[in-house]
Amino acid sequence: MSIPNEALQKLVQEIESQAVQAQQQINVVKSQIAVKQREIRMLQLTSSEVSTLPKDTTVYEGVGKMFVFSPMAEVDKRLTTETSELNSDVENLGKKLLYLETTHRNSREHIDQIFSGGRA
Template sequence: MSIPNEALQKLVQEIETQAIAAQQQINIVRSQISAKQREIRMLQLTSNEVSTLPPDTNVYEGVGKMFVYSPITEVDKRLSSETTELKSDVENLGKKLQYLETTHKNSREHIDQIFKSGGRA
């Protein structure tokens, strides 16, 4: 049993569109992971610097165009909570990346299978 040329062409086109969309999403997710990992590294470096300061040091955080005094303990808490949140985001993006890579691989395999079978179902 063979599939008509038009239907085969439409099927291949749909699978190719899905593969292209998955590849674009993979690139987006990879850049998001990279950006979040950079943010995590910056937060860790900031936390390390803050932890080396004496406890009575005045610490100021930027808020818009001004700086506001914040106790070191609050700054450290905020840095650690942001780091935890970003790590969770990176983990979720990793799962999404794995799903997209599988989708892309499957799409490519389906296209190869169609071409190898010569359009027979």
């Protein structure tokens, strides 16, 4: 059973658009991962600097254009919470990236199969 050229061409276009869309999303997810990892690194550096300070040190956090007193324990808790949230975000983005890469690879393989004469 042979597929008409028009239907085959439409199928290839749909698969190609899916591959292009997956590639674009892969680039977006990779940049999101890079941003999150940069934020994690900044939080880790801040946490390591804060941990070297004596416990009775007065700590201020920036809020808009002003600085507000924050107890050392709250600052440390906030840094830990934000780091764990960002690590979770990076893990979820990694899963999404794996899915998109698989989708892209499968789309390319289907196009190759169509052009090589085998049917997908």
